[in-house]
Amino acid sequence: MNKTKIFKYQLLKWSKKNTRKYSWRNSNDPWKILLLEIIAQQTQLDRANIYYEKFIKRFPTPKEMSKATKKEILSLWSGLGYNSRALRLLETSKxxxxxxxxxxxxxxxxLPGVGKYTKNALLSFAYKDKVIAQDTNVVRIFSRFFGIKNPENFIKKNEKIILKNIESRKFNQILMDFGSKICIxxxxxxxxCVLEPNCNKFFQDTKYIQQTFKGSNREIRGKIIKYLIDNENVQISTLVKQLxxxxxxxxxxxxxxxxxxMVNIKNKKLIEISS
Ligand code: SF4
Structure with missing residues (x-):
């Protein structure tokens, strides 16, 4: 068996006892898939799923969300961080x-906020297209196993072979789970790891330094938005003092x-979430 086939069959075998279950995984509704994918960017799947359930209950279709205010969206989004994603989602729903x-x-x-990965996730999960949705986890697995520095082209070239006789959604979900549980x-x-005997174990120097969250601009942005969600008629001076x-x-x-x-400033004094 060649290496690509081993990769595919070992992962399929592994998935029989290791696939996580979420309501959206069996859906081919593109809105549900898009919602989940936007929420799950930079968020662990279990946590993203909690937010997804809240959002889909309140906004089962883009039309419902398109009528919401920014404040309502940001309020539901509260705690997830990267609030600009929430606003892009609202824009997308419109x-x-x-x-x-x-x-x-x-x-x-x-669509705003839809990059290559989310596009492929939509094509695979909602339209059954034979594509591999390449996020950092997926690229990492291929890179390590096949020993390739930049596996994007390799994946593109081999995805039809890898996805032959299998639903792409199934294989993409397996890669997602494998990347978060085993090839982390x-x-x-x-x-x-079931791939270990055949893996090139190509570990690149991919140390990724993330800005410490505490005291970061991202943390302050989150605090400002949270304060504006919880309070009306906020003066900038009060906000600065309170935070x-x-x-x-x-x-x-x-x-x-x-x-x-994201916010409106009135008369250089009052601040509120823009409508
Ligand atoms: S053997 Fe290690 S590096 Fe290779 S796929 Fe498995 S977990 Fe990843």
Whole structure:
């Protein structure tokens, strides 16, 4: 058996006892898939799933979400971080309420916040297209197992062979689970890995330094939005005082939030989430 076949069959075997179950995994509704994928960016799947369930209950279709206010979306999103994703989701729902998914298939990258990975996830999960959705986890697995520095082209070239006689959604879900349970970023579980005997174990120097969250601009942005969700008629001076963050640090962040359309500033004094 060649290496590609071993890769495929060993992962299929592994998945029989190791696949996580989520309601959206059996759905081919593109809205559900898009919602989950946007929520799951930079968020662990179990946590993303909790938010997904809240969102889908409140907004079962893009049309329902398109009528929501930014404040309502940000309030439901609260705790997930990266609030700009929530606003892109709202923007996307407005587009989709006028132009349904089928009318833009397969060019989903025209939607705000939809990159290559999310596009392929939609094509695979909602439309059964034979594509592998390449996120960092998937690229890492291929890179290590096949010993390739940049496996993107390799995946593209081999995806039809790998996905032959198998639903792409199934294989993409397996890769997702395998990348988060076994071939994980920092401590790959090679001792218990079914691919181990054939794996090149190509470990690149991929140390990724993330900005410490505590005290970061991202944390301050989150605190500002949370405060504005919980309070009405907020004066900038009150906000600065309540959050106890130096003027020189918080003011540029407020300005950036205003430039991005996340907040409105009235008469240079009052601040609120933009409508
Ligand atoms: S043997 Fe290790 S590096 Fe290779 S696929 Fe398994 S977990 Fe990843």
């Amino acid at each position: 587009i989709l309420s006028k132009k349904p998914f089928n009318s833009i298939y397969p060019n989903f990258e025209v 970023s920092k401590n790959p579980q090679c001792e218990i 106890e963050i130096e003027d020189s640090k918080i003011k540029p962040i407020i300005k950036k939030l205003a430039d991005e359309g």
